[in-house]
Amino acid sequence: MELLTGHSPDPDDAFMFYALKKGLVKAPFTIREFLVDIETLNKLAIHGRIDITAVSTHAMAYIGSKYFILRVGASMGLRYGPVVVGNTTKPELVAVPGTYTTATLLVRLAMPNAKTVEIPFDKIMDAVRAGGAVDAGALIHEGQITYERYGLRKIIDLGEWWYEETKLPTPLGGLDVVRVSLGIDMARAVKEALLESLRYAMGHKDEALRHAAEFSRGLSINDTDRFVRMYVNEYTVDMGADGEKSIRVLLEMGGRERGGLLPEHQLVFI
Numbered sequence: 001m002e003l004l005t006g007h008s009p010d011p012d013d014a015f016m017f018y019a020l021k022k023g024l025v026k027a028p029f030t031i032r033e034f035l036v037d038i039e040t041l042n043k044l045a046i047h048g049r050i051d052i053t054a055v056s057t058h059a060m061a062y063i064g065s066k067y068f069i070l071r072v073g074a075s076m077g078l079r080y081g082p083v084v085v086g087n088t089t090k091p092e093l094v095a096v097p098g099t100y101t102t103a104t105l106l107v108r109l110a111m112p113n114a115k116t117v118e119i120p121f122d123k124i125m126d127a128v129r130a131g132g133a134v135d136a137g138a139l140i141h142e143g144q145i146t147y148e149r150y151g152l153r154k155i156i157d158l159g160e161w162w163y164e165e166t167k168l169p170t171p172l173g174g175l176d177v178v179r180v181s182l183g184i185d186m187a188r189a190v191k192e193a194l195l196e197s198l199r200y201a202m203g204h205k206d207e208a209l210r211h212a213a214e215f216s217r218g219l220s221i222n223d224t225d226r227f228v229r230m231y232v233n234e235y236t237v238d239m240g241a242d243g244e245k246s247i248r249v250l251l252e253m254g255g256r257e258r259g260g261l262l263p264e265h266q267l268v269f270i
Contacts, residue, residue, distance in 0.1 A: 004052070008038050016073060024197075042098065042101070045066070052179075054177075056102045068187045069269045074176065081106065096124075142219050168245060248267065
């Protein structure tokens with residue numbers, strides 16, 4: 001059985017899926033990779049068009065009835081996350097990487113007086129550097145560790161803000177989910193295969209990092225290693241009670257902050 005599998009073309013996802021992609025772990029299915037930015041994956045998941053996919057935590061408010069959440073594979077950071085950069089301490093217009101991204105929801109929670117405008121994630125840094133159009137931007141992926149090299153100044157680390165508010169890890173993009181219509185048995189098989197893929201990568205780090213570096217958009221191997229270590233951690237192996245709670249709390253806070261505009265949702269973890 002072939003399953004359409006989506007994830008971002010980023011080092012951490014590439015690291016996790018390496019062994020599964022290469023057939024180095026046993027699984028009762030094969031995968032057909034679909035590599036695209038996280039906001040596109042969110043929108044595909046809203047329409048139920050992909051079997052296994054990484055999604056933003058924010059998007060779970062819209063797809064909870066369609067997808068199981070795997071406790072393995074999550075990207076979470078303790079006291080770090082998306083970074084808002086700019087040239088003023090009180091920006092009025094912040095560039096964000098998409099409607100359903102967690103970075104966008106965190107900006108709205110942490111900076112309620114700022115307005116947001118959507119710009120592709122890989123164009124945000126340039127927009128902030130150019131000035132004029134936006135006052136600041138929320139950086140995800142490699143921008144979180146490279147912005148200072150481009151003369152940009154941190155306004156707020158949304159992961160630090162989230163920890164001070166909740167004492168929980170930041171629930172970012174990279175939640176791995178499986179389409180409910182495939183059934184609970186297949187979802188569990190995907191969970192076990194992804195766990196084995198992750199364990200293989202951790203046990204063959206240099207090999208998996210070389211593969212991950214192909215998706216690093218110009219990062220050095222040391223920076224690729226740093227980025228992977230940020231988002232492939234203990235919460236990736238098993239998000240645990242704190243990881244699950246962080247997802248629920250974020251969506252509850254988001255619903256309140258947006259006047260109940262986040263839809264009622266159910267979350268099923270396996």
